[in-house]
Amino acid sequence: MPAPITPSGAITDVTDNHDDLVFADEAAEASASASDAAWRILVVDDDADVHSTTTFALGNVEMQGRPLAFLHAYSAEEAFALLGRERDIAVVLLDVVMERADAGLHLVRRIREELGLHEVRIILRTGQPGYAPEMEAIRGYDINDYRTKSELTRTKLYTAVAAAVRSYQQIRALDENRLGLERIVAAGAELMALHGVRDVALGILAQVAGLLGQAPEGVLCVRETSLAAPHHEVLRAVAAAGACRHLDGRELGPQRGAHLAQAAERCLRARRTLGEDDLLAMYFAGKAGRDFVACIPLDRPIGDTTQRLLQVFAGMVAVSLDNVELVTHLNKAAFHDPLTGLPNRTRLVELIDATLCTPVRANAILALVDLDHFAETNDALGHHFGDLLLVAVARRLKSRLDPQLDLARIGGDIFCVLGDAGAIQPGPLQALFHEPFQIDGQDVQVSATLGLVRLSEHDGCGADALKDADIALKRAKSQQRAGHFYFSRSMGVEIRERVRMMHALRGGFRRGELFLAYQPQVDLASNRAFGAEALLRWRTEDGRLVPPDRFIPIAEYSGLIVDIGEWVLRQACAELMRLRQAGHREFTMSVNVSQVQFRHPHFLDMLRRALDDTRAPPEFVELEITESMAMEEPSLLVEKLAQVKRTGVSIAIDDFGTGFSSLSHLQRLQVDRLKIDRAFVTEITGSARGSSIAEMVVQLGRNLGLSVIAEGVEDERQAQILRALGCPLAQGYLFSRPLAPEALLEWLGKQALTRAA
Known part of the structure; x- marks a missing residue:
């Protein structure tokens, strides 16, 4: 039974244990706000006196700094219904025997299993201690204490309820922390889905507001270099929300957002989160000294649990900010020019x-x-x-x-x-x-x-x-x-055709579609062949011949001519050796060299390798360069030609007469032969100008001690005029079209038989 109440309202324990407790005075009425924060105690008993004595004994006490508030149920069914609609009940003082002998125990199961209330603490009270043995009840049911009504003195009743309240408070704190952590994890996932520092900053302000239980408010700022003064650092609002929206993207200082700027500066100096009654400054440590601060006005002071959750949140957000800044940096590096900052x-x-x-x-x-x-x-x-x-x-x-x-x-x-x-x-x-x-x-x-x-x-x-x-x-x-x-569209068609042909040529070269044909060169006095010019040809997979004037410029433009040119030189030298083995020992092989190929830094090495690998005698190898090549960068060309000459190979200038060679420069080049362009050969039968140019080239060659050959000779009339002008050598369709290697051998054999006859 409860201990007697003194007239003053203070409760004094008079049990054998002699433990004294002083409770709150009856006169100290709880305020309305305190009542709102009271621990809610549900008394469940079919005896009305138990309700009144329990309320009277504990009505004016405080536990954990908060008063108690009582709810009452007089049956298990009534208690079940009340627990179903009322929340935040901390302790249930429950009688075992009510409308049924096991009504209290049955209610315990329904509270835990049907209502799912696992936080509420249940103290089982019974007036019949032998009806439900204490150990079996505790072992079989989820209850937190078991007492007989006779042993519950005022002091022990207080002690039991206080222990239950503390247990409930700890469980609720753990639950709040768990829910808070779940909210933090969810907030982190939401933040990681955002792109850009500003979007993440706005997300942080929104998530902090959710943790605080208030509307989004405040700024998230960072210290960075001023755009106006590169050597001066400023505090800039990356994002702002609520009444602070006008600060978004602006510099904070004495003239703008002074209170927030001061709080942010203190936070950055301390390198930790600082809180005041009306303002929270959250510190987010960044890398490379780029730290962030969220300054958030508070609707009300925050508790210890919330502070701890915010600290966890700040650590997680710092990682998110680092990640998004890294992504932003990578994005800028991928899509912007580092020098000018413009898009790339x-x-x-x-x-x-x-x-x-x-x-x-x-x-x-x-x-x-x-x-x-x-x-x-x-x-x-x-x-x-x-x-x-x-x-x-x-x-x-x-x-x-x-x-x-x-x-x-x-x-x-x-x-x-x-x-x-x-x-x-x-x-x-x-x-x-x-x-x-x-x-x-x-x-x-x-x-x-x-x-x-x-x-x-x-x-x-x-x-x-x-x-x-x-x-x-x-x-x-x-x-x-x-x-x-x-x-214009026509330009596009032309370029795309060149690109198409470039890819086709590259593939054709790889597949072996390129080949050499050899056009004999003859002595006009004796009609005896003394050499041949190796001419590059391309036959595609479908058997179509592509003209050299179409694919060679593309090979030069793409740089493929370097590899093709080396292949041509090796093939021509190898063919020269086959001709020599067939008995044509005084035969010269003439090979065209592209400007791109000739200017390649490894051209001389390539030439020497081709000669060494094929064992071709260099004195029977001639390289042809164009007159336009001979006129560009004379001093460099003179040195390059001198190096070529030291290999023993001779030099001919092709298409001579189409350029603007100077005599002094021509003398310095150390060339061996001039080739009269086919355009002047064509004109010598019907144009005085053509004949005079051909005659001039012949005379120039004679004066400089150079051999002269005319190309493109197609009829006997042209050959006669060239003989009359003193041109000693010629090549063209009059003598032979370009021939395959086997056909060249056959042609040379027939010519030898003709001379012998």
Whole structure:
């Protein structure tokens, strides 16, 4: 039975244990707010006196700094219904025997299993201690204490309820932490799904607000270098929410967001989260000294549990911010030029593709802007100076062009402008370069050449449009610097055909479709063959012959001519050796050398290897170079030809008479033979000019001690005139068409028989 209550309302324990407890005074009425925070105790008993004595004994006490509030049920069914609709009941004081002998025990099962209430603490009380043995009840049912009503003195009743309340409080705290951690994990997943630092920052403000149970409010800021002063750091709001939205993207300081800026500075200095009654400054440690701070005004003070959850959240968010900054950095590196910060080629292709998918393509233009003679400036003044010039050009284009236009840098000295045709006109665009650029205190004058594409006339993707603009740019540069050229469909067809042929040629060379034919060269006085010119031919898989004047320029343009040229030289030298083994010991093999091949740094090594590997005698090998090659960079060519001559190989100048050779230069080249171009041979029978040029070449060769051969001799009349002019050697259809190796041997054999007869 409960202990007696003193007139003052204080409860004193008078049991044999002599343990005294002083409870709250009756006069200390709980306030309304305190009542809201009271521990809720449900008394379940069919005896009304038990309800009144329990309430009277514990009505004015505080546990864990909070009062108690009582709810009452007089049967198991009534208690079950009450527990089903009421939440946050901390302790149930439950009688075992009510409407049935096991009503209390049965209710315990229903509370745990049907209602799923596992946090509520259940103290079983019975007036019949022998009815339900204590050990069996505790072992068989999820109860937290078991007491007989007779042993529950005031002190022990208080002790039992206080222990149950503490247990309930700990379980609820664990549950709150678990739920908080679940919310943090969910928040982390949501944040990782966002892209960009600003979106993640806004997400952080929203998630913190959810953890605090208030509307999103505040700023998330970072210390970074000022755009206006590169050596000065500022505090910038990456994102802002609620009443702080006006601070989004702005610098914080004494003039703007002063209270938040001060809190952020204190947080950054302390490198930890700081809390005040009305403001929370959360610290997010970043890498490379780039730390973030979230300043969040508070609706109410936060408890210890929430503070711990926020600390866990801050650690997780710091990782998220690091990750998103890394992704942002990688994205910038992948899609932006590191020097100027402009979009790069990859990003530009995306922008062009996006434009092509919208109606704006009807009036859109893509323009490439190529700085003229930039390489020379870069070489003369250094790469650092060149970089400064590129940055200055980017800055001028960005500041003076329509801001609606997309600007990019797609390579070395090539910029690109994309947008409305009205804002991209060649004249105004090139006029931007009339004013000199100030670089390191120097005035630098730069011009630009433009290649433009009207996207309304373009059928392909963004990458194709860029290729078309590059084609137009090359055409503009071939005509004149500081000019411009618009791409046309016919240009595209021509270029694409060249590309198609380039791939076909590469595959054909790999498959062995290229072969050599040999056109005999004869002595006009005796009609005796003294040599042959190796001529490159291409027969495709379908048996079609591709003219040399179509595929050789493409081989030169693509650089494939270097590999093909080496193969030609080796094949020709090998054929020379077969002819020598067949008895033609004084036979010379003449091989054409492309300009690209001749200027290759390893040409001499390739020549020596071909001679060594085939054992071809160099004195019977002749290399033919064109007159235009002989005239370019004379000093370099003189040295290169001297090196070739030291191998024992002789040199002929092909197509002589079509260029503008100077006699002094010709003497320095150490060549052995001049070839009269077929155009002049064709004209000698009907044109005084053709005959006079041929005669001049013959006379020049005689004066310089050089051999002379005429090519393209097709009839006897031409041969007679050449003999009369003193030309000793010739080749052409009059003597023989180009022959396969077996046919050449046969032809030489027939010629020998004819001479013998």
